[in-house]
Amino acid sequence: MATLIDLATTPVRELNAALHAPDAEAGAWRVLNPRGAHAVACGIRDDLGVDIEGHVGYYCAGMNQRATVTVHGNAGTGVAENMMSGTVRVRGNASQSAGATAHGGLLVIDGDAAARCGISMKGVDIVVGGNVGHMSAFMGQAGRLVVCGDAGDALGDSLYEARIYVRGAVRSLGADCVEKEMRGEHLAELAELLKAAERDEDPGEFRRYGSARTLYHFKVDNSTAY
Amino acid sequence: MEPASHGLRESATFDRATIHAIQRAADTGIYDIRGWGAKRRLPHFDDLLLLGASMSRYPLEGYRERCDTDVVLGARHARNPLRLATPVTIAGMSFGALSAQAKEALGRGASEVGTSTTTGDGGMTPEERGHSKHLVYQYLPSRYGMNPDDLRAADAIEVVLGQGAKPGGGGMLLGQKVTERVAGMRTLPVGVDQRSACRHPDWTGPDDLAIKILELREITDWEKPVYVKVGATRTYYDVKLAVHAGADVVVVDGMQGGTAATQDVFIEHVGIPTLAALPQAVRALRELGVHREVQLIVSGGIRSGADMAKALALGADAVAVGTAALIALGDNHPRYDAEYRRLGSAAGYFDDYQDGRDPAGISTQDPDLAARLDPVEGGRRLANFLRVMTMEAQTLARACGKSHLLHLEPEDLVALTIESAAMARVPLAGTDWIPGAGL
Numbered sequence: 001m002a003t004l005i006d007l008a009t010t011p012v013r014e015l016n017a018a019l020h021a022p023d024a025e026a027g028a029w030r031v032l033n034p035r036g037a038h039a040v041a042c043g044i045r046d047d048l049g050v051d052i053e054g055h056v057g058y059y060c061a062g063m064n065q066r067a068t069v070t071v072h073g074n075a076g077t078g079v080a081e082n083m084m085s086g087t088v089r090v091r092g093n094a095s096q097s098a099g100a101t102a103h104g105g106l107l108v109i110d111g112d113a114a115a116r117c118g119i120s121m122k123g124v125d126i127v128v129g130g131n132v133g134h135m136s137a138f139m140g141q142a143g144r145l146v147v148c149g150d151a152g153d154a155l156g157d158s159l160y161e162a163r164i165y166v167r168g169a170v171r172s173l174g175a176d177c178v179e180k181e182m183r184g185e186h187l188a189e190l191a192e193l194l195k196a197a198e199r200d201e202d203p204g205e206f207r208r209y210g211s212a213r214t215l216y217h218f219k220v221d222n223s224t225a226y
Numbered sequence: 227m228e229p230a231s232h233g234l235r236e237s238a239t240f241d242r243a244t245i246h247a248i249q250r251a252a253d254t255g256i257y258d259i260r261g262w263g264a265k266r267r268l269p270h271f272d273d274l275l276l277l278g279a280s281m282s283r284y285p286l287e288g289y290r291e292r293c294d295t296d297v298v299l300g301a302r303h304a305r306n307p308l309r310l311a312t313p314v315t316i317a318g319m320s321f322g323a324l325s326a327q328a329k330e331a332l333g334r335g336a337s338e339v340g341t342s343t344t345t346g347d348g349g350m351t352p353e354e355r356g357h358s359k360h361l362v363y364q365y366l367p368s369r370y371g372m373n374p375d376d377l378r379a380a381d382a383i384e385v386v387l388g389q390g391a392k393p394g395g396g397g398m399l400l401g402q403k404v405t406e407r408v409a410g411m412r413t414l415p416v417g418v419d420q421r422s423a424c425r426h427p428d429w430t431g432p433d434d435l436a437i438k439i440l441e442l443r444e445i446t447d448w449e450k451p452v453y454v455k456v457g458a459t460r461t462y463y464d465v466k467l468a469v470h471a472g473a474d475v476v477v478v479d480g481m482q483g484g485t486a487a488t489q490d491v492f493i494e495h496v497g498i499p500t501l502a503a504l505p506q507a508v509r510a511l512r513e514l515g516v517h518r519e520v521q522l523i524v525s526g527g528i529r530s531g532a533d534m535a536k537a538l539a540l541g542a543d544a545v546a547v548g549t550a551a552l553i554a555l556g557d558n559h560p561r562y563d564a565e566y567r568r569l570g571s572a573a574g575y576f577d578d579y580q581d582g583r584d585p586a587g588i589s590t591q592d593p594d595l596a597a598r599l600d601p602v603e604g605g606r607r608l609a610n611f612l613r614v615m616t617m618e619a620q621t622l623a624r625a626c627g628k629s630h631l632l633h634l635e636p637e638d639l640v641a642l643t644i645e646s647a648a649m650a651r652v653p654l655a656g657t658d659w660i661p662g663a664g665l
Contacts, residue, residue, distance in 0.1 A: 016444045038437045043374055043445030059428070059441040063374040077437075078428035082372055097428035101369040103413070119427040120369060122413040139423060141413045158421070160414060216418045217401060218256065 002028035002051070012037050019044050019067075036076065041069050044086075061088045064105060080107045083124055096133065099126045102143070108197040115152065118145045121162050127197035137164050138174065146193050148201050159211040165190050167206045178212045247490070258490040259398070261579025261589060263391050263482045263527065263549060268499040270482070271533040273646030274639050275655060278625040286624040293620040294630040297544055299342075299521045300382055300451020300474035303443070307451050307474070308360050308382055311340025312616045313544035313631060314534055316551050316608075317479070317525050318364045318384065318455070320346025322399050322408040323486030323579065324552075325596035326353045327604070328588045331555055333357035334601060335608025339616070344384060344546075347397045347422055349411045350376040357601070362453065365442065367396060368422035370412040374445055382475075383442055384453040385435070387426075387464075390483030390500070390526040392492045393457025397422030400487060402582040405591045432467040439472040453477050458503030458526065459496075465510035469520050477546065478507045480526025484549040486589060487580035500526035500537075502649040508541030517541065518632075531618020538619070539634035540650060547615075554611035555604040556586045 003025045005015050015031065016039070018024060024046055031052045034040055041050045042062035052060070055073035064083040071079070074092035083102040090098075093111035100116065102124030109117075109126070115133035118126050118140055127146040134152035137145050140162030150168035157174020163186075164177075173179075190203040229236075236242065250258060279285035286293060300307040316336045321329050323346060330353040336343040342360035349371015355361055363380030365372065377383065388394060399408070399420040409416040429438045439452050454468040455477035468476045480500025485493065504524050511517040524537050525546035534545045549557075558566075563573040565585035571578060579589035587598035623631050626638045640655040641647035647654040648661035 013444065013448070017447060020447060039441040039444040042441055043447075045374065058434070058437045062441050063377070063445055065374060077434070081428045082369060082374075084373055100428040101372065103373065116427065120423065122369075138427075139421075160418070216415065218259075218419045 002030040004030050004032065006032040007035065007037055007040070008033035012040055015040065016043060019046075019048060019050070024048060034073070038076070041067070044069070055092070064088055074111070075109075079109075080105070080124075083107065093130070094128075098128075099124050102126075104143075106196055112149065118143070118162070121145065125193055125196070127193055127199065129197075129199065131168070134171075135174065137162055140164070144189065144193060146190065146197070146206070148199065156209050156211070158215060161211065164209040165193075165206040166209065167201060170207075170209070173209065176212050176215045177209055180208045180210045182206070182208045259400070259487055259580050260490050260493070260577045261484065261486050261488075262493075262577035263484040264494050264497075265577075266494055268482060268527075269501050269643065269646045269649055270499065270527060271501060271536045273501070273642045274536050274650060274652065275642060276532075276535065276539070276622050276626055276638050277640060279627040283627045285627050286629060288621060288624055291624065292629055293624050295616055295620065297521070297632065299523075299544065300453070302451075302474040302516075302520055303448065303472065304382075304451040304474055305447075305449045306381070308342055308362075310342060310360065310544070312612065313538065313542075314528075314612055314615050315341050315362075315523065315544055315546045316343035317483070317546040317548035318344035318346045318362070318386065318389075319548055319552075320348035320397075320399075320486070321351045321354070322346070322348035322403060322412070322591070324588060325590055325599065326351055327596050327599040327601045328552070328555060329354040330357050330601035331599060331604030331608060332551060333361070334605025335551070335554070335612060336360070338605060338609035339612045341612065342381065345380075347386075348399075348408065349373075350379070351411075353601075355379060357605070364455075366422065367424060367426045368412075369427070370414075370422070377442070377450075378446055380450060382451040382453060383446070384455050384477065385439065385442070385473075386455045388457035388459075388479075389455070389485065390457045390479035390481050390497055391485035392488045393459045393481075393497045394424060395488060395492055395496070396424035398487045398580075400580050400582070403580075403591045408591060432471050435467075435471040443472075451475055453523070455479060457481075457483070458498045458500065461498070461503040461506040462510045465507045465522075466514060469511065469514050469516055473520060475521045475523060475543075476507065476511075477523040477525065478503050479546075480504075480524070482527030483525055484552075485579075499649070500524060500528075501646060504537060504540050504542060505649065505651050511541075518543065531615040531620075532622060534615055535619040535622040535631070535634055536639060538631050539638050540636060540652075543632065547612075550611070551608055552588055554608045555588055556599065556607070557584075557588050559586060562586055 029050045034054045036057045038057035044067040045065040048067045050069045057076040061069040068087045075094045080088040081100045083105045085105045089108040094113045096114040099107040101120045103122045110129045112130035117132040117136040121140045121143045123142040131149035141160040147166045151170045154174035156177030297313040337359035344362040362382045401417040451474040453475040454473040456464045458480045481497035521543035524542040562585040584590040639652040
C-alpha cells in the first residue's frame with residue numbers, strides 16, 4: 001500500500017525529508033495536490049517509487065538517484081536536473097531544461113519538452129514523445145536524446161559526445177552538430193531506448209545527429225564559430 | 227645598451243608589453259589566453275591606511291590582550307553554519323586547473339588553521355575532501371562532476387555566477403590539462419579544449435535563482451550554508467538580488483581575482499576593482515538590514531593581513547585568497563627561475579597556468595611536474611602564510627583598539643588618493659573629504 005502525502009496539508013520540506021530518511025518506506029509513495037510546487041521529490045537516493053498526482057514546478061526529482069518518479073501532469077523547469085540514476089517520467093509536457101546536466105538514468109516525457117531539453121547532458125537517456133524546443137542538447141557531453149516529434153532551432157549546438165535521434169523535422173542544427181549515418185548499432189540502441197520508454201515508434205523512421213568535433217580545439221580557423 | 231640612458235623614450239601608449247601583444251597576435255592569429263588576474267595598476271587596499279589609536283581611542287596591548295578572529299558563516303538559514311577560526315578562506319580553484327597535490331595542500335593548509343577551502347569547476351576530489359576540515363562545494367554553470375553525494379559531503383555550497391577575472395565569461399581548460407582523470411570527472415573526451423558554459427543551464431535571473439537555492443537546500447535537508455559568488459561588476463544590485471534569492475553568504479570577487487585560463491583581454495578589461503566593489507556590497511547589505519546576518523566574503527588581490535584588516539574594516543566578514551595561496555605553495559618561486567625562463571617567462575612573472583607546464587607542479591596535470599609539490603610541505607607553507615596574515619591583521623586591529631577583527635570599522639580608515647577615497651567612501655587622509663559623499 002502506498003504511503004500517501006498530501007501537499008495541500010504537508011509542506012514540501014516534510015515530503016522531501018521523509019523521502020530522504022534512511023528508513024524511508026520502500027515501495028510506493030503517492031503525492032497529492034502538488035499544485036506547481038517546486039523541488040518536489042528532489043534528492044532521493046533510494047529505490048522508491050513516487051507517483052505525483054498533478055502538475056509540479058521547477059526541479060521536480062532533481063538529482064534523483066535510483067528512484068522511479070512519475071509526474072501525472074506537467075513539469076516545470078529542470079525536471080530531473082542532474083539526475084544520476086533511476087527513472088523519471090512526465091505524463092504531460094515539460095518546461096525548459098528538462099534533464100539538464102543529468103549524468104544517468106532515464107527521463108521520459110510523454111508530451112512535448114520546451115527549450116534546452118538535455119542541455120549539458122552528461123550520460124542520461126532522454127526520450128520525448130512529442131517535440132523539443134530550441135537549443136536542445138546544447139553542449140551535450142554524453143548520453144542519448146530521442147525526440148519522437150520535431151526539434152526546434154540550433155539542435156545540438158556545441159555538442160560533445162551526446163547522441164541525438166529525431167523522428168520528425170529539425171528546424172536547424174546548432175554549431176558543430178551534423179547528421180550522421182544510422183548504422184545497425186544505432187538502430188539497436190534506439191529500439192532499446194524506445195522500449196524502455198514504452199513507445200512503439202519504428203526506429204527506422206529516425207535520423208541520427210552528433211558532433212562533427214570541429215570545435216574541440218581552439219583554432220584560428222574556428223574564429224567565426226566562437 | 228640601456229635605451230633610456232641614451233635618450234630613447236618608450237611610448238606610454240605603445241609600451242613594450244603592448245607592442246609584444248600586437249606582434250603575438252599577428253604571429254598566431256589567436257587571442258592570448260593566460261592565468262593569474264589583472265596585472266594593470268588599480269586602486270587597491272594599499273591606497274588605504276589605518277588610523278591607530280592615540281588620545282581619542284584606546285589601543286590594546288599587542289602581546290597581552292585578546293584580539294579574537296573567529297567567524298561564523300551561513301547561519302541565516304543553514305542548520306550547520308561554518309565556524310572558522312580565522313576570517314581568511316581559500317577561494318575556489320579546480321582540480322584540473324590545479325594538480326591533485328596542490329588541491330590536497332590547500333586542504334591541509336586551510337585545515338591546519340581552521341579555515342575552509344573550496345572546490346572548483348571540475349568536481350570534488352577525494353584528496354581535497356579528505357584533507358579539508360571545511361570544504362565549500364562550488365555549483366557552477368558547467369556542473370562538471372556535480373553529484374548529490376558530493377553535495378551532501380560538502381560543508382557549504384557556493385553557487386557561482388561569475389568570478390572577478392572574467393565576470394560574464396565561462397571557464398576554459400586547454401587540452402594539455404584534460405588528462406584521463408580530469409576528463410573522466412568532467413565527462414569529456416580526453417585532450418579536448420574544454421569550454422565551460424557562462425550561464426547556468428536550468429535557471430536565468432534572480433527569481434529562478436531563489437528556486438534553485440530552495441532545491442539545493444531541499445536536497446541537503448537545509449543543513450548547508452548556501453553562498454552566492456559574483457564577479458565584481460554591478461555589485462550593489464547583484465548583492466541585493468543574491469540576498470533576495472536566499473543566499474546565506476555573498477562572495478564578491480574583484481577584477482584582481484585570479485584564473486587558470488582566460489583571455490588576457492577579458493582579465494584586463496572586464497569588471498571593477500575589489501576596492502570599488504566592497505563598499506557597494508556593504509551598502510546593499512546595510513540597506514536590506516542584513517549586514518553581518520548575511521556574511522560577505524571578499525576576494526581579488528588579497529595578499530596580506532593589511533589587506534584583510536582593511537577589507538574587514540570596510541565591512542567584509544571574511545576574505546578569500548587564491549593567487550596568494552598558490553604563491554605560498556611555491557608558485558613563482560625563484561628556485562624555478564631557470565625553468566620559467568625556458569618557458570619564456572621568469573620567476574615573479576609566470577602566468578601560464580593554462581599551459582600545464584608549471585615548474586612548481588601546481589597548475590599542471592603532468593605527473594612528473596605535479597610530483598614536485600609535496601602536499602604536506604605545501605600545506606605547512608600555506609598554514610604559515612595564513613597564520614602570518616591573521617597575526618598581521620590582529621596587530622593592526624589591536625593598534626586600532628579592537629578586541630575582535632570584525633570590530634574594525636570604516637572610521638579606522640583613511641585614503642591616500644582621491645580615487646580610493648571615492649571608491650572606499652572614507653576620507654582622504656588629513657581631510658574630512660569623501661569625494662561624492664552626499665551627492
